[in-house]
Amino acid sequence: MNAKYMEFALEQAKKAALMGEVPIGAVVVLNGKIIASAHNLCESLKDPTAHAEILAMKKAAEVVGDFRLTGAELYVTLEPCAMCSGAAINARVKEIIFGAADPVKGALGSVTNLYSFNFPNKPTVYGGIKEKEAVQILQDFFKAKR
Amino acid sequence: MNAKYMEFALEQAKKAALMGEVPIGAVVVLNGKIIASAHNLCESLKDPTAHAEILAMKKAAEVVGDFRLTGAELYVTLEPCAMCSGAAINARVKEIIFGAADPVKGALGSVTNLYSFNFPNKPTVYGGIKEKEAVQILQDFFKAKR
16 A cells, blocks of 8 residues: 555546546556556446446456456545445455545445455455545535536 | 346356356346346456446446436346445346355345445345256356366
């Protein structure tokens, strides 16, 4: 875990906002290098699975050439939902580092903590990293929408 | 819920086995019609998210032209994992009908019941539908692998 990588996830979130997508960004880091980055694209792609984390993990798997991202760190600006937390298990992600908590859909401590159950290959989780910046981007987006 | 649609999910599972993929199949039904079907493709696509349910929901969203599959029923031969159970929430699926339970990764009653928590838009779940057939396909696959 190195908080500096969250800056790149925040940049991705800002790109999403410019497209009218809910501003959430993610990057995957392996061996100290960013190997994939993405932002939320549900509306543009009309795809319920097109969260930043899913898109970033899919790209990372392409780069690695394996669906197993063993040793990878996933940085994301918002607490992952159940889908994304589950995908990180399937992808063998080592660490998840998130910014703001999500009281509505957050599955790593807010609505439930998915990793408190007996699933295999659970990542270690660090929450609240550059939280203020992540919250600000989301607040600005929803204020402008109203 | 109509158990007859599980037959088509089982057919998909058999197709996966022929490719050497873990044999899990899924179909999405909307207004009494199958609008999407898929099977597990994690190994072939080298994609940690390429579970039968995710691929079927993505195809269904393409057909509907919206990431919201409101009113849709998802039939799947094995109890969904956390990723897939979470994706069904995001996709606004109305009902999930599954065959066999999955003691290792099942998130709708086995390892945990994700829908017992306060998430929005939770589908109604029916488990154990054509369970014997689903188990048989999985057992035959893993027996042949050994």
